[in-house]
Amino acid sequence: MTSLFTINCCKSFGCKNLGLASSPDYSWPEYRLGYAALHCRVCGSYPPLFNEEQFRSWLSEYLTDFAAKSGHFCPRCYQRETIRYGHNPQGSQRLQCRSCKKVWTPKQQPLATIVPPEQIATVPLIVPFQGACTEQKLYVLFSFDAIRGNVLHISSNFTPHLVGDSLRYRWRDNVEPEVIHDDIVERVRQRETLFLRRSQFDEIQYGSAMLKRSANGAVLRPVITAHGHFRILSHLWPEVKTHIISHECFLRGATITAWAESFRNRHASLWFIDEEINDNKCTLPWQLRGKTDQGWWQNQWQILEQGSNRKMVCLLTEGHVEKGISITLAAGRNFLDWLRQQTEFQCSARYSAHSVFQAIRALTGKYNALIDKR
Known part of the structure; x- marks a missing residue:
């Protein structure tokens, strides 16, 4: 633990x-x-x-809540080995932990079975919600099975759990400029420049996120959300060898910490990616068009083209750089395109942070059901 x-x-x-x-x-x-x-x-x-005591306190509640709802591991000791332990009077399946013997009934019934992913791809999304005033911003993380396309886990920086002050998001009224340059190489360079301008690399300022005065819960620093998010994933699937993340420096830190043993033993690879997809139906092979070193660490990025599509990939760890051709955020793109068409999502600015996240969670379940039917 x-x-x-x-x-x-x-x-x-x-x-x-x-x-x-x-x-x-x-x-x-x-x-x-x-x-x-x-x-x-x-x-x-x-x-x-980080304030380790406050982080541990929040993370233990986060893990317990996830386990109690999903049944994927024990909500007391977090061990993954469980057995089915009959049913409660309402007919719902109970589980027992093989380690500490705790018995509980997961809130999500029937219990979901998720095929272990070979690759995990993660993207963030800023979502409006109704808080102390209109157009407040929620930071949401989505992780996908990069091959099958289903959503594995979602998190937001709204939390219903008690948090210490050091974990709270502090809006300083200086939102980072949106990087939307037409040239993908320049876009990567500008994003690296933004990282250097932060008070510290993980201290993102993405917009105001004030809850209503009467609302319960708190808004976390996105870096804390990321660490909690990847702890869930690594606890469920510690053997995953390929990790693909959007170009955001604190996602790198959270991923590499969550699977630290695998990375320390050089058994896993971690990739940054930026994509510019103009033709989703293009079947031409990707071609390497050059390489460029970017950022504080002078990481080497590959520049690849496929017809009118372009992408840049960066291997952050040891691995086979030639695999960059197959690295993609297609699972995330496909889901986000679908999500933006859903009425519940389009109306998010009318509802509280808690309600928005619950709506998105429900939509991910709907989306996964569609994936399973294909």
Whole structure:
């Protein structure tokens, strides 16, 4: 359970301390970059420090709530080995944990069975909701089976659980400019420049997210949402070897921490991707058109073309760069195109953050049912 709750650790691929909660090579707090950070003397990195006690408290509630609803693991000890344990008086299936013997009835009935994914692709989406005033913004993360196309897990930075002040999103009235440049290479470069302008790499300012004064719950920093999101996924499927994420630096940190053991042992690969798809039906093969180094870390990106379509992919870890041709966010694109056509989603600005997220959750279930019928 320790690794599940680890957040203050080295997040550098190739470092022997990647994902380790403690190391004699660590020193903290360090303020060289202008914020409290952990310093790893092996690789020289300075990952931001989080309030570990507040993170653990929130994450335990988040995991317990997810487990109690889904039945995918025990809501008490988080172990995945369970057995069917008869039915309650209403006829719903009960489960028992093989480890701690807890018995509970998952709220989602019948219990869903999800085929283990080979690749997980993750994209964010900003969704309007009705809060203290109109057009407040909710940060939502969607993860997909990159091959089959179904939604694996969704999270938002609205949480009904108690959170410490350090985990809350603070709007400073300085939203980052939207990167919409026509040239994909310039778009990647501008996004990297935006990362450097932040007070710290993971401190995104995406817009106001004030809840109604009478509303319960809180709005989390998106980086905290990401860490919780990927902990669920890695706990369910620790063996996944390929991870594809939209170009956002704190998604990299959250992913590599959640599957730290796999990355530390060089058993998994992590990819950034940016796509410009103008023809979804194009069947031409992708062609490599060049490479470019971008960002603080000078990561190498491949530039690929397929007719009028373009994409850029960046291997952030060890792996086979030639596989960049097959790396795609098609599962996310297809779902988001479908989602934007749904009336419930189009009306999100009228409803509370909690109601919006519940509506999106219901729509993902509907979408997955459509995928299963294909």
